[in-house]
Amino acid sequence: MTAVDLACAIPNNVGLAEKPGLRKSLEWFDVEFRKWWFDCGPAGVRDSEAYLRTPVGVDAGGWAQYGFVPLSQYRWGVFQAPAKPGRVALFGAIAGQPVWHALPAEHRDYIRKLLITQGDTEPGSVEQSRHLALTAPSLYDLRNLLQFSVEEGRHLWAMVHLLLDHFGDAGRGDAEALLARRSGSAGNPRILDAFNNPLQDWLSYFIWCFLADRDGKYQLLSVSESAFDPLARSTQFMLTEEAHHMFIGEDGLRRVIQRTIDLMREYDTDDVAPYGGINLATMQRFLNFWAPRIYDLFGSDESARAADAFFAGIKSRVHESNYDEHVRLEGMVTVERCAPGGGEYAAVQVPMQDALNGVMRQAYLHEVTMLMSRWNKLLARAGIAVELRLPSQRFNRRFGVYADRRFSPEGDPVDEATFETRRGEWLPTAADRAHLRAVQQPVRAPGTLAGWLVPPARGINNMPALDFEYVRF
Numbered sequence: 001m002t003a004v005d006l007a008c009a010i011p012n013n014v015g016l017a018e019k020p021g022l023r024k025s026l027e028w029f030d031v032e033f034r035k036w037w038f039d040c041g042p043a044g045v046r047d048s049e050a051y052l053r054t055p056v057g058v059d060a061g062g063w064a065q066y067g068f069v070p071l072s073q074y075r076w077g078v079f080q081a082p083a084k085p086g087r088v089a090l091f092g093a094i095a096g097q098p099v100w101h102a103l104p105a106e107h108r109d110y111i112r113k114l115l116i117t118q119g120d121t122e123p124g125s126v127e128q129s130r131h132l133a134l135t136a137p138s139l140y141d142l143r144n145l146l147q148f149s150v151e152e153g154r155h156l157w158a159m160v161h162l163l164l165d166h167f168g169d170a171g172r173g174d175a176e177a178l179l180a181r182r183s184g185s186a187g188n189p190r191i192l193d194a195f196n197n198p199l200q201d202w203l204s205y206f207i208w209c210f211l212a213d214r215d216g217k218y219q220l221l222s223v224s225e226s227a228f229d230p231l232a233r234s235t236q237f238m239l240t241e242e243a244h245h246m247f248i249g250e251d252g253l254r255r256v257i258q259r260t261i262d263l264m265r266e267y268d269t270d271d272v273a274p275y276g277g278i279n280l281a282t283m284q285r286f287l288n289f290w291a292p293r294i295y296d297l298f299g300s301d302e303s304a305r306a307a308d309a310f311f312a313g314i315k316s317r318v319h320e321s322n323y324d325e326h327v328r329l330e331g332m333v334t335v336e337r338c339a340p341g342g343g344e345y346a347a348v349q350v351p352m353q354d355a356l357n358g359v360m361r362q363a364y365l366h367e368v369t370m371l372m373s374r375w376n377k378l379l380a381r382a383g384i385a386v387e388l389r390l391p392s393q394r395f396n397r398r399f400g401v402y403a404d405r406r407f408s409p410e411g412d413p414v415d416e417a418t419f420e421t422r423r424g425e426w427l428p429t430a431a432d433r434a435h436l437r438a439v440q441q442p443v444r445a446p447g448t449l450a451g452w453l454v455p456p457a458r459g460i461n462n463m464p465a466l467d468f469e470y471v472r473f
Ligand SMILES: [Fe+2]
Pocket: 122, 151, 152, 155, 216
């Protein structure tokens, strides 16, 4: 097991003890980061302690230990997956050549931008969700939110570590800017649009973790086999933490759906709102709201930049090592294009190298659809003839070939008047939001749970699911 230096003020396994310059830069960042955490971290729990997992190693088994940590004294640290001696580049024009430990000059701009863009999402998601600590449905859920928040913080640390280590003063300026931008700010927003939408309710938070953290997984996977070895190893470690974030979303939504099913059967009605539940139609509208924001994160299906990054050996397909061929990108991919002048959309076959973003987006959709089919099986087994669905790729997009055109959630073109008439059917209404506010009252006593979801099947680290004080105020 690769040991972590826990004695250092900044826990790490990147050899900070032998790198005084980098260590000093990270100590500067620690001070600045804590100011940001104080202002933008989870609200109302600043002086609490929570039952959190903390990395103590970086190997697949036994990398974390659990215990109570005062949030004000949390130590984020810098962790990378262990180096693989003799590792060679897997893909692109440099396949088979030794990987880079220092950054080639010709790729500096691209990688710097990649680190900044990835880094910016991490504090963005903490800022988006910071008020949810005040309305958590149980101590278990609050603890998960806090775990999520500290880990997103650590992912920012990972990107800042690479910026400081490889980009000197410029990297320090980038780190400052990462702490200065704010989710939803008019003057200095987060870079990617999705991260500027506040998560005002727990239903949105669960959908966010289910969809957006899974996008995060795909983005991280695409550089986890990069020829830039420090980036590959940093993202490999980040992925170990990301799994729990996706679990929060997937299992959270399952618990909400199960509660709704129980209430629908108990009261023999589709409208469980009067009984404190969340209607399936409301859930569908929130899925319709968030999914297009996440689709936008994948960029245009057809992208010359994505091809350049692949051939340079920097960014691959997801699970590149599972493909047979890593150099030429053989094969064709189906994408949709709009006829010039804004006419009809048509499916066209293009060489894979021209549509790598589309390849990633399609793999992502396949995974999400498969996971959602489990919820639909729960509904079918309960005799409920409703399915939860992802909206069409065309629906309500802000970027790409579908932006500025109106479609139904099924993907049929509609005019503006129709869209506005049916908006309340397709997207969250003021009544939906008011209902969520009304039912999502904080529940903070051990052994208790809000009425709009069922308990988790098991607790954290073999502790009781509900009857345990995961957070001490
Ligand atoms: Fe993250």
